Amino acid sequence: MVVRPNRSAFTLVELLVVIAIIGVLVGLLLPAVQSAREAARRSSCQNNLKQQGLAMHMHHDSFDRMPSGYVSPGVAASDPASAETSLGYAWGLLILPYLEERALSDGLDQSLEATDPANVAIVSQAKISTFQCATDSPPTHFDVTGSAGAVSLPSSNYAAILGYNDVSATPGKGTGVYYRNSRHRFADIKDGTSKTICVGERKHLHDFGISPGIAANTTWYAAIPGVLRPAGMAMMPMHKEGPGSLVVGHVGQPGMGMGKTPNHTNHIVHYSSQHPGGVMFLLCDGSTHFIRDDIDYNTFRNLGERADGNVVSDY
DSSP states (O other), X not given: OOOOOOXXXXXXXXXXXXXXXXXXXXXXXXXXXXXXXXXXXXXXXXXHHHHHHHHXXXXXXXXXXXOOSBOOTTOOTTOOGGGOXXXXXXXXXXXXXXXXXXXXXXXXXXXXXXTOHHXXXXXXXXXXXXGOOTTTOOOSEEEEEETTEEEEEEEESEEEEEESSOTTTSTTOOSSSOSBTOOOOGGGOTTOGGGXXXXXXXXXXXXXXXXXXXXXXXXXXXXXXXXXXXXOOTTOTTOEEOGXXXXXXXXXXXXXXXXXXXXXXXXXXXXXXXXXXXXXXXXXXXXXXXXXXXXXXXXXXXXXXXXXXXXXXXX
C-alpha cells in the first residue's frame, strides 16, 4: 500500500491575508516606480536644455553673438507685434545646425517666408526630441492662423526668455537675452552668464485652476506674423498675445502688478512644467537649474534680466 503525504491547503483566511499583503506591497511599489520614471524624464528634460545650451555657445563661437529670439526685418525696437509682417524665424531654428539637425536646417530656405509652402511642407513633418519634454508629451504639431492663413507648426516645450517686458506690445525691447531681433554677446550679460536664465520650460496646456485649460503651445520654428492667441489672463479674458508668444516668454511685464512665478498662471507667455514642484531652466553659461515654483518673485525676475544689477547668488 502506497502512503501519500498529507498536504495541507491554504485556508480562505490565509489566502485573503496573502492577497492583502500583496496589495500593500504593490501600493508601496507603484509610487516608487512612478517617482523613478519621473526622475528619468526630468533628467531627459535637463539634458535637452544642456544640448540647447551647448548649441547656443557654438552659435556664439561661429557668429560672435547669440541667436535672436526671433527675426523680423523692417521693424523698429519700439514697434508692437502688429507691425511684424515678415519671416519670424526663431532661436530654436537658428541653433539647429549645432543640434545635429543640419540637414533639416539646410532644407529650409530662410530667404523665403516661414509660411512659404515649401518650408511648411518640411516643418509639418519635422519632430525634434531635443525640443520636447517627455513629462508633458505635447502633440507633435499644432495649428495657428497668421496673416498668410493656417500653418502647422512643430511643437516644443521650451521658450526663450525675453526678460521683463511685454511679448506683444514691445517684443523688441526685452531686458533678457532673447527677444525680437536681439543680437547679444556674452559680454552683454552684465549680471553674469551663470546668474542669468535664457530658456525655460512651458507646458502645451496651462490648466492652473481653469478647465479645460488654455493652449500655450510653443514651437522651435518661427513666430508666425499675424498670429493672435488667447492670452489666458483671468483679469483680461479677451486679451490676445501675438507671434512672439510662440517662441519666447517673459518674467513679468509693466502694468501687470504683482508678478507670477512658474506654474502659477494661465498666461501663455509664462513658464510651466509637469515636473512636480518646479520648472527646468537653462542659464547662459550652459548649465541648468530646477527652479521651484515657490521661488520669490523678485529673485525670479532678477534671474531673467541680463543687466539689471541685481545679481542672484542663492535661489
